Amino acid sequence: MAKRIDVSGLSAYYGSTKAIEDISMSIEPRSVTAFIGPSGCGKSTFLRTLNRMHEVIPGARVEGKVLLDDENLYASSVDPVAVRRSVGMVFQRPNPFPTMSIYDNVVAGLKLAGVRKKVVLDEVVERSLKGANLWKEVHNRLNKPGAGLSGGQQQRLCIARAIAVEPQVLLMDEPCSALDPISTLAIEDLIGELKSQFTIVIVTHNMQQAARVSDRTAFFNLAGVGQPGRLIELDDTQRIFSNPSVQATEDYISGRFG
Amino acid sequence: MSAATTTVSADARPLGRALTANRLPKWAPAAVAAGSIALGCGIGAVGGLASHLQWGLISAILFVAIGYALSARVEGRRQAKDRLATSVVWVAFILAVVPLVALTFYTIQQGADVVNGYFLSHSMKGVLASGPGGGIYHALIGTLEQVGLATATAAPVGLLTAVYLVEYGRGRLAKTVTFFVDVMTGVPSIVAGLFILSLWNLALGFNYSGFSGSLALAILMMPVVVRSTEEMLKLVPNELREASYALGVPKWKTILRIVLPTAIGGITTGVMLSVARITGETAPVMMLVFGADYINSNPFDGPQQSLPMYIWQQYSVVNNDYGYARAWGAALVLIAFVMGLNLIARGIARWRSPKGGH
Amino acid sequence: MTSSPPAAPRGRVGRQRDSRVGDKIFMNLARGSGILLLVVMAAIAGFLAWRSGLALSKNDGHFLTTFEWAPDAPKPVFGIAVLAFGTIVSAIIAMAIAVPVAIGIALFISHYAPRKIAQPFAYLVDLLAAVPSIVYGLWGALFLVPHMDGLTSWLNQYLGWTYIFDQTKTGTVPRNLFTVGILLAIMILPIITAVSREVFRQVPRMHEEAALALGATRWEMIRTAVLPFGRPGIISASMLGLGRALGETIAVAVVLSSNSVLSLHILDPGGGTFAQNIALKFAEAGNNGRNALMASGLVLFVITLLVNGAARLIVARRKEYSGAAA
Numbered sequence: 010m011a012k013r014i015d016v017s018g019l020s021a022y023y024g025s026t027k028a029i030e031d032i033s034m035s036i037e038p039r040s041v042t043a044f045i046g047p048s049g050c051g052k053s054t055f056l057r058t059l060n061r062m063h064e065v066i067p068g069a070r071v072e073g074k075v076l077l078d079d080e081n082l083y084a085s086s087v088d089p090v091a092v093r094r095s096v097g098m099v100f101q102r103p104n105p106f107p108t109m110s111i112y113d114n115v116v117a118g119l120k121l122a123g124v125r126k127k128v129v130l131d132e133v134v135e136r137s138l139k140g141a142n143l144w145k146e147v148h149n150r151l152n153k154p155g156a157g158l159s160g161g162q163q164q165r166l167c168i169a170r171a172i173a174v175e176p177q178v179l180l181m182d183e184p185c186s187a188l189d190p191i192s193t194l195a196i197e198d199l200i201g202e203l204k205s206q207f208t209i210v211i212v213t214h215n216m217q218q219a220a221r222v223s224d225r226t227a228f229f230n231l232a233g234v235g236q237p238g239r240l241i242e243l244d245d246t247q248r249i250f251s252n253p254s255v256q257a258t259e260d261y262i263s264g265r266f267g
Numbered sequence: 268m269s270a271a272t273t274t275v276s277a278d279a280r281p282l283g284r285a286l287t288a289n290r291l292p293k294w295a296p297a298a299v300a301a302g303s304i305a306l307g308c309g310i311g312a313v314g315g316l317a318s319h320l321q322w323g324l325i326s327a328i329l330f331v332a333i334g335y336a337l338s339a340r341v342e343g344r345r346q347a348k349d350r351l352a353t354s355v356v357w358v359a360f361i362l363a364v365v366p367l368v369a370l371t372f373y374t375i376q377q378g379a380d381v382v383n384g385y386f387l388s389h390s391m392k393g394v395l396a397s398g399p400g401g402g403i404y405h406a407l408i409g410t411l412e413q414v415g416l417a418t419a420t421a422a423p424v425g426l427l428t429a430v431y432l433v434e435y436g437r438g439r440l441a442k443t444v445t446f447f448v449d450v451m452t453g454v455p456s457i458v459a460g461l462f463i464l465s466l467w468n469l470a471l472g473f474n475y476s477g478f479s480g481s482l483a484l485a486i487l488m489m490p491v492v493v494r495s496t497e498e499m500l501k502l503v504p505n506e507l508r509e510a511s512y513a514l515g516v517p518k519w520k521t522i523l524r525i526v527l528p529t530a531i532g533g534i535t536t537g538v539m540l541s542v543a544r545i546t547g548e549t550a551p552v553m554m555l556v557f558g559a560d561y562i563n564s565n566p567f568d569g570p571q572q573s574l575p576m577y578i579w580q581q582y583s584v585v586n587n588d589y590g591y592a593r594a595w596g597a598a599l600v601l602i603a604f605v606m607g608l609n610l611i612a613r614g615i616a617r618w619r620s621p622k623g624g625h
Numbered sequence: 626m627t628s629s630p631p632a633a634p635r636g637r638v639g640r641q642r643d644s645r646v647g648d649k650i651f652m653n654l655a656r657g658s659g660i661l662l663l664v665v666m667a668a669i670a671g672f673l674a675w676r677s678g679l680a681l682s683k684n685d686g687h688f689l690t691t692f693e694w695a696p697d698a699p700k701p702v703f704g705i706a707v708l709a710f711g712t713i714v715s716a717i718i719a720m721a722i723a724v725p726v727a728i729g730i731a732l733f734i735s736h737y738a739p740r741k742i743a744q745p746f747a748y749l750v751d752l753l754a755a756v757p758s759i760v761y762g763l764w765g766a767l768f769l770v771p772h773m774d775g776l777t778s779w780l781n782q783y784l785g786w787t788y789i790f791d792q793t794k795t796g797t798v799p800r801n802l803f804t805v806g807i808l809l810a811i812m813i814l815p816i817i818t819a820v821s822r823e824v825f826r827q828v829p830r831m832h833e834e835a836a837l838a839l840g841a842t843r844w845e846m847i848r849t850a851v852l853p854f855g856r857p858g859i860i861s862a863s864m865l866g867l868g869r870a871l872g873e874t875i876a877v878a879v880v881l882s883s884n885s886v887l888s889l890h891i892l893d894p895g896g897g898t899f900a901q902n903i904a905l906k907f908a909e910a911g912n913n914g915r916n917a918l919m920a921s922g923l924v925l926f927v928i929t930l931l932v933n934g935a936a937r938l939i940v941a942r943r944k945e946y947s948g949a950a951a
Contacts, residue, residue: 065837067740080286088288090345094840095286104831108853117849118839123345167835174839318775345842352844356737359729360746363818366811367753370764377767424658431655444659446937447666453865453933454669454926455872457900461922462669465676469915486665493662519651540755547757550874550904575759575875582763582879591767598760609755613748 011038011208012078012095012177014059019073020237021051021058023066028054030237032073034227041204043219043246044212046229047261051238052212055229056180059210060096061089077177094122097176101183103163105155105170112151114166118174133173141169142199161192168199172207179203181211185218197222216262220250228258289341296334296354303330323365327358371602378599381592387600390572391560396585403597405562409571413477413556414546416566417484422538424485425492432493433500434522451490459486460551468555475557477566480573483551488541495537499530532615539612543605549575574601673923680916688920692885694902696917697910703917705924707887711802711896712925715877716870718806718891719813723870724863726810727817734818735825736847747822754815762879765808766800770880773799773807777892792892800882803891805898808880809873813866820865824858825851857939864936868929874900899925 014036021029029051036042044052057063058071061082075082082092105114113120115137116130124130134151138144143165147158155166164184171179181200185193200222203209213219219226227243242255253259307326316322334354339347389402428448432441463483467473503526511521527534557570558580574597581594681688683701691704734747777799781792828851836846852859883897883905903918910918 060838062834062838065834077286082286084287086287086290088286088290088346090840090842091286091288092840093838098834098838100831100834100838102831104829104835106832106835106849106853108856117836118841121345121836121839121841121845121849170835170839316775316779318772320772321775321779324776345845349842349844352847353737356729356733359726360733360738362726363730363750363814366769367749369768370753370756370761370811373764373768374760424661427655427658428662431652431659435652435655436659440656440659444662446934447663449937450930450933451662451666453868453872453929453936455868455874455900455929457872457874457903458669458673458922458926458929461903461919462672464915465672465919466668469676470672486669489662489665517645517648519647522651543755547755547759549757549759550900553875553904554907575757578759578763579875579879582766594763598763601757602760605755605757606752609752 011206013038014178014208014210015074015076015079016059017074017076019055019058019071019075021054021063021071022069024068027237029058029229030239032240034240034243036208036210037225038208039204039206040224041200041209041211041222042243043223043226044210044229045214045216045219045226045261046238046241047231048214049234049238050229050231052227052229053182054238055240056182056210056212057098059178059180060098061092062098064089094118094174095176096178096180097171097174099164099167099171099179099181099184102187103160103167105158105163105166107154107156109155110152111147111155111158111166114155115169115173117170122174137169137173138166140172140203141165142195142202143169159192161188161195164188164192164196165199168196168203172203176207178208178210181209183212183214186214193218216250220246226250228253228255228261230257230261288343288346290346291338291341291350295337296350299334299337299354300330303327303333327361330354331358374595374598374602377592377595378597381596382599386593386596390562392562394560396560397587397589399589399592401593403574403577403593403600405559406572406574406577406597407600408562408564409477409556409559409566410546410573410575412564412566413481413484413552413571413573414542416478416481417488417545418538418542420481421485421488421541422492425489425538426496426534428489428493429496429500430522430527432497434518434526448490448493451486452494454486454490455550456483456487456548457550457554459483460554462486463551464554474568475555475570476568477556477563477571477573480552480556480571481566483555484545484548487548487551488545491541491544492538495540496530496534499533499537500526502533503529532618536612536616539608539615543608543612546605546608547575547601549579552576553579574604669926670923673919673926676916677920677923680913680920683913684917692887694885694906694917697914701913701917705899705921707885708897708899708902708921709924710887711881711883712871712898712900712928714889714891714896715802715805715809715898716867718803719809719870720863720867722807722810723813723817723866724859727814727862727866728821728859730814730818731821731825732847732851734822736843736851747819750815750818754819758812758873758876759879761808761812762876765804765876765880769808770799770804773804777801777803781892789889789891791890793890794893797894798882799892799894800880801892801894802881802896805877805881806891808876809870812873812876813869816869817862817866820862821855821859824855824862828854861936861940864932864939868932868936871932872900872925872929873898874904877901878904 017033019032020027032055044056046052054063059075063069063071071083077095106117109117112134115134119130119133135144138147143162146162155163158166185196188196197218200209200211211222223246225243226246226249228241228249229238230241231238241257242253249258250262253262304326306329308322310325311322331351331354335347335351338350386402388404390405391401394401428444432445460483463479467479467482473479507525507529508521511525552573553576556573556576558576559570559572563569563571578594578597581590581597680696684703685700686693686702686704688704690706691702692707694703695701696703730750734743738746777792780790784790832850832854833846836850841849877898878901881897881901882894883901884895886895888895899921903922906914906918
């Protein structure tokens with residue numbers, strides 16, 4: 010069910026400000042692609058254009074093409090709501106719905122899609138929570154509020170919520186930046202397991218994390234303050250971290266800036 | 268919906284993988300709105316419905332229903348629900364705008380003919396109430412004095428209470444005060460009037476006067492002043508207080524010289540908004556000030572007039588077209604005064620907000 | 626604040642004592658004001674209760690169930706049945722109309738309107754909260770009442786079978802509880818809108834985005850993220866509006882043609898409310914009449930106290946709750 014993504018000539022704007030410019034890349038199915046780069050380089054913005062979350066912000070718009078297995082997400086007949094069902098997202102800060110129980114959080118997406126059968130929902134809850142390595146910890150308190158979990162558990166709950174609707178792609182926007190090292194490790198392990206089923210794209214500030222979890226890494230940079238972000242290079246993670254073809258990448262990775 | 272052609276829609280396959288869906292064109296809601304209004308007016312005109320309220324209601328119902336039906340056919344149930352919510356929200360917006368605009372325009376339209384120099388500078392003394400002529404000068408004087416006295420009573424008490432709650436308040440007393448300030452905001456104005464009546468006039472034996480009215484107004488004003496001042500004082504950064512203490516300045520001087528001046532813009536705004544609120548109060552004034560046709564500029568002795576009460580009397584006592592006209596004139600002046608206060612207050616809030624933004 | 630640097634030790638000690646005295650005076654002044662507010666609240670209850678006691682001891686009717694209001698008769702008879710009924714019915718109508726519409730307007734401002742419209746419109750709604758009730762009353766009597774004719778006969782015609790909308794006396798001017806309810810709804814719209822709008826704006830963006838990222842439409846996002854989060858706020862906003870509707874005096878007095886009839890036919894003129902009754906009966910009331918009015922005022926006071934108190938408690942609970950969730 011995982012699909013590949015082909016982006017060509019993509020630019021994104023906030024009002025009249027151009028945030029990213031002319032980005033083209035291919036993202037392989039059943040693999041983890043990491044986006045790295047200094048703050049403000051547009052990697053999160055770019056991530057949000059992959060499931061049309063970017064345009065949720067008032068005044069934001071996108072130019073260019075994103076093909077999900079040859080289907081352009083930005084074609085006029087495409088429904089952004091349907092796109093987000095196929096391309097799931099996990100956010101920087103864990104955001105389980107505060108008024109819902111753990112169970113209801115996991116099935117929120119299915120309920121929206123009109124699935125009401127208890128048997129189906131029960132099965133999905135168990136499968137998703139197991140998939141997110143959270144089942145053992147919460148299976149006896151599924152009706153407790155999701156906000157009562159620890160930060161790392163909350164984030165895994167959000168991953169369970171995202172995979173419950175069986176998306177083809179999973180976008181993760183710095184999923185560990187608000188977590189402690191042990192929770193981070195748990196999430197990283199989880200990413201490794203999930204990539205057998207999903208195409209995973211992860212934005213991270215942490216280069217060690219990119220090196221640990223990803224198969225391919227894309228480096229983003231901006232020419233200066235107020236300039237739009239650009240894709241500098243995309244390659245196998247090993248190559249990027251050992252022998253990048255662009256000098257700026259090497260400078261960034263070796264800590265010379267950013 | 269059962270037609271095989273709707274397989275692309277979301278409900279045919281709950282977790283459907285299709286990214287495309289039949290969508291209504293962008294201009295569809297506007298077209299539905301225009302069509303519904305035309306249809307609604309048509310039905311109203313043909314059916315001979317007298318009130319335009321009905322025309323509007325029919326149009327609104329048509330707009331919501333047609334929009335939903337159309338979207339349900341073309342886009343599927345979920346999209347249709349979304350559109351339904353959108354149209355209902357827009358209808359709510361229109362529903363709110365209509366009476367509010369009607370109120371404003373009607374008041375201006377009716378009042379503009381009446382308000383002139385003569386109207387503003389003459390009282391009703393010697394004017395036959397059922398006839399034309401007369402003015403609101405006595406009512407203006409009365410309102411200004413009563414509101415002024417009420418502010419002079421309520422503002423210091425409210426301010427000090429807020430200072431107590433923010434700067435000193437700990438423990439049960441502060442909690443009780445906070446709770447009752449909240450509850451006091453909800454005291455109906457007529458109850459405040461009854462209270463002053465039983466205390467000031469019946470128990471203490473004072474007569475009708477502008478001042479007893481202003482006491483009731485002060486009761487209504489105090490909690491509002493406390494609330495807004497409290498909010499403003501909380502916005503003053505603690506660093507300012509600490510910097511002042513570090514210089515050896517005593518607490519009370521810190522409050523008077525540092526905290527209050529920093530928050531003065533917001534405090535003024537709050538006081539002005541509460542002044543605007545009590546200016547329009549009718550019920551307690553009616554009970555305690557009694558009303559007069561002549562100019563009485565002494566608020567401590569004898570009946571006075573006030574703008575809201577003047578409107579009430581012109582409407583319900585005079586109760587003819589001359590009375591209505593004067594009532595609208597006074598209403599226009601009252602609204603202008605209250606709105607003016609509001610605009611100035613918000614202007615000050617913008618200009619001197621302690622946050623320095625917005 | 627003085628410019629003199631710390632000099633002789635005596636001076637410093639003296640200044641410290643000054644400041645301590647100053648602090649004490651100022652603090653007691655501030656605390657005294659707070660206590661004064663409590664005293665006023667207690668006095669309101671106390672004085673009204675005292676006067677009510679005087680009136681109730683002379684009442685020949687039953688205060689809660691009697692329909693008439695004749696406290697100045699040689700044998701005083703008065704009861705609040707009609708007033709309580711009218712107050713509650715008109716408030717229910719007002720709430721039934723105002724709450725959904727206000728939520729709609731609040732959502733319009735916070736989530737639907739283009740930004741260019743939202744800001745000025747929010748401002749306008751705030752301004753309308755300041756329109757004096759006597760102006761609403763005047764407008765209600767001279768503009769709304771004539772315009773209600775068509776709607777009233779319509780409701781009578783099509784919904785007359787519900788009993789509630791059955792107009793037993795046709796051809797009367799619609800100065801009835803239904804019109805009062807609509808006017809009250811218009812009057813409390815701004816306050817309910819303003820409070821709910823603030824709550825909707827506080828919904829964390831990340832919860833809205835979580836819903837959208839799951840493939841929710843805008844309405845589904847509002848239903849999953851915005852409304853559950855804002856529910857306590859909506860409830861307390863409604864309670865505030867309810868408090869105002871219950872206590873509204875002059876607008877009701879202007880619009881309603883009152884009598885001491887208790888009827889569920891809300892399109893028939895008649896009925897009354899606590900506040901309206903006080904305003905109308907007050908001028909001609911004798912000694913016992915005033916006391917009786919105070920008794921009804923006390924009931925109104927207690928009701929609004931309960932409503933407002935409940936609203937505050939809900940808000941307070943919400944603060945704790947969202948604090949824990951954040």
